[in-house]
Amino acid sequence: MLELKGIFKWVNTGGNRVFLLKDVDLSVKEGEFISIMGPSGSGKSTLLNVIGMLDDFNEGEYTFLHEPVHTLKEKHRSALYKQYIGFVFQAYHLIDELTVYENIETPLLYQDIKSSERKALVADMLDRFNIVGKKDLFPTQLSGGQQQLVGIARALIAKPRLLLADEPTGNLNSKQGEEIMELFSQLNKEGMTIIQVTHSEKNASYGTRTIHLLDGRIDN
Amino acid sequence: MIRNYFKTAWRNIRSNRLYSLLNIAGLAVAMTACFMLLLYVHFEMSYDHQNEKLDRIYQVYTNFGNNNEWTASSTTPVQVADVLKKDFPAVEKAAVTNGPGKVLFSAGEEQARLETLFASASLAEIFTFRFLPGSTPHIPADASSVVISRSTAKRLFGKKDAIGQTLRYDNKRLLKITGIFEDLPVNSSLQFDAVVPWEVLVAEEPSTAEQGWYNYGYSTYLLARENADIASLDKGVGNILLQYDNNKNNKLFIYPFAKVHLYDEFKNGLPDGGRIRLVRLMLIMAAGILLIGCINFMNMSTARSVKRAREVGVRKAIGAPRKSLIMQFLGESVLMATTAFALALAMTGVLLPVFNRLLQLQLTIPYENPLVWLTAAGVVVLTGGIAGSYPAFFLSSFQPVKVLKGSITGAGKASVKPRQALVVVQFTFSICLILSSIIIYRQVQYVKDRPLGYQNEGLIEFLPEGNLYKNFEAFRREAIQANAIVDGTVSGSGINESFGSTWGVTWPGQVAGEEKLIISQMATSYHFVSTMGLSLAQGRDFSEAHPSDSLAVILNQAAVKMMRLEHPLGQTIRWQGENRHVVGVVNDFSFNNPFDLSKPMVIGFKKDWIGNITLKLNPGRPASESLAKLDRIFEKINPGYPFEYHFTDEIYARKFHAEQMLGNLALAFTLLSVLISCLGLFGLAAFSAEQRQKEIGIRKVLGARVGSIWLSLSREFIALVVIAFVIGATASSYIMQQWLLKYEYHTGVSPLVIMTTFALALVICLLTVSFQAIKAALTNPVKSLRTE
């Protein structure tokens, strides 16, 4: 499904070049469920962002569904992203001015889905994550864990072929975490490709493959 | 989608109530001011547009030549209209008029002095007058008819039908009303209540028809044929005086009537702007005010958009294409601008009457004019567009992660420089306005404080009508005996105006060429000096005790100086073709333009050039009592004429009208622009304090004092105001210096004025900024740290 070849990413701070990703090669097939692990600051989020086209890189080649991402124009890239990728952020990143319902609905709006269909899809998600009662609340009125759930629901609503999740269970209690992992493996069985970042061995065990990252380098 | 945008927009506006309010209010105020100015501009530009054939109407002007200097005037000899009709095939119609001036009309008991124009019948075929149903829709061509305006008909006849009624003209001739025309629009250059046929004038004053070409006292209008060659017509008209009067000094030319209002000034015989300058000034003001309103709007929007950056990131990360983000932000600011527009429309409706009073105008909002709405829509879209473009194009261009991670603080900083520049632009404009208004007010005050040179308290003046030409002395005696007045005089004109000017005056010791100098003149009989309260530097007033005074003159000091007369008394001067001896010299006094330096004047004894009566009311009695007595004496001596008068000091005060209007306008717009600028500054200060809340909290925990926090927050804004001041003060002192030079008698741009402006701007800025700074400095640090 996607392939990274010799990816480098760096930032220049005070004349020093700090590498965030170093010569990363990664190939992901359709239907895989990959866990990325590594110590804090090792570049997990950075890698996930690059895969999710939310961030750029300085060197290397990235092919997504046979499209060379590094050469694509912004417009094309964003269309690709919109169509195939769902993203769960480590820091939730909900829109404060929108309610839970509207936050979940927003990706559908960008995909020009009809109103009646949207309603059904959002209701379904609210139900699945057990947050029907919270649908009219604003993000600031939710706990961290609840915001995380909304973030996951929002990522899944458009039925992406690739789900990227940055510590999706970081703020959930163990029971909620387990439920999410169950959901992920269920979705994976239905054909969704998933890449998650996690600190927990247990969560990683739900996946089909684990990648270890150390100082921006894949550690074999 | 649209609904989703709308929702975020609305919630954003609500959750940042202060910003939104300042933002929308500032823009609305600016738009209101801009709209009112544009309405005024529209009013001025649409002058005379009620005339359907405006593009073919021309007025004939005369260029008077003197020493290679041309002086243009909108008057001509009486014969020109006939010559135009006879000699010029390109002329379709031509009309001659005289006036308008006040003429007394009576309808039974009702009497009124109407603004009356004497005109030949073709005037109505050149200009568009809307005759009411029932009228004969022409200006009549006989000596027994008249047409009047709708409001005049109502004034004289009430609800009765006025058509067919008769009016007595100047207590003499009976005229039948053959037509009523719709009142002329306020923005018409021709203004009158009644048109009296030319034939009436000829019948009353037969000299009108047969006088020579020397009398340039008439107005001539022409309607050119369609597709006429205007240049060759103008050339032909230019030869008329040479051909018919063998006059090589003066030259006629034609001037488009559409330009008569706005381009009404001439310099050395050539058009040199005029009112259009004021209109342009208004346009600049309108643009300036709207600009600072927009700057505010943009400043606040961009300041706030830093907070919105996260939203942009998230939206991008969940699949928003850049285009839709751009649409969202643009839409949002257009929404705000539209709200501001609605508010501005309401405010314009409320404030227009005030504006009208301030400028003595009658502006209305042309709701029915699609062009107006188009302009307004343009302003809204432009403002909203520009203001929204920063977040729309700048923020949406980032990689989502960058914005999400807060490396957008970089973006925040990037927008600080232009924001500061915009604040400087705003304050520069405000400071220009502050300085200009102070200077305008000071100039007006300076001239008002100037000694008049005569005593205008209790002076009244009116026209000598009916018997008063003959019986003035009797009237005066009786009024003095009744203790109503202490003195009175007849003269060519009131003291506020000279009775024209003349050249060809000679005096002993004159240098060749000086006989061409133009000298103001005043024709009077006895009691002029004493009634006006002029002060004599030498000699005496004209007196009945000296019969030879009928060939005497009095000079003012400026004339003595110009003539270099060391001993003026008794000298012989040639004035109006007669040798006259000087019997007195008066100290200079104000006449004509109070902004001019004193001009030389010859005050000649000339009983037959009488156009004005001035009386000095008895200072020992209440004016109302004296006026009531005068009314009775007037009625007795001059029956049939209502007693109407003007106070000389009020006539004088009117001379400041234009300057006062400019001053009021400048003041109003200064206040507005300062208000808007302060709103902007306030918003930015609030924003900056909020951004630095955490820093301030930490500093306070570390022991910083309120004063030092205040300083650190206010410093940058003070610096901006100082920069703006340097630019604004330099620019406006230069401009105002030029403006002051227009006036012969003027003040300067004193350092005191500049210092005052600086202090004012600084105080305003400090007050605005300090409120936020002190508020931030006083906030409990734990509170602000916890919110992080």
Ligand SMILES: Nc1ncnc2c1ncn2[C@@H]1O[C@H](COP(=O)(O)OP(=O)(O)OP(=O)(O)O)[C@@H](O)[C@H]1O
């Ligand atoms: N814009 C940047 N400039 C400089 N350094 C950066 C930048 N962005 C990230 N880094 C650094 O890159 C490294 C990787 O960051 P990243 O967020 O990918 O870590 P992570 O593995 O996700 O850590 P965590 O488990 O804490 O989420 C960190 O050391 C971080 O400090």
Ligand SMILES: [Mg+2]
């Ligand atoms: Mg991370």
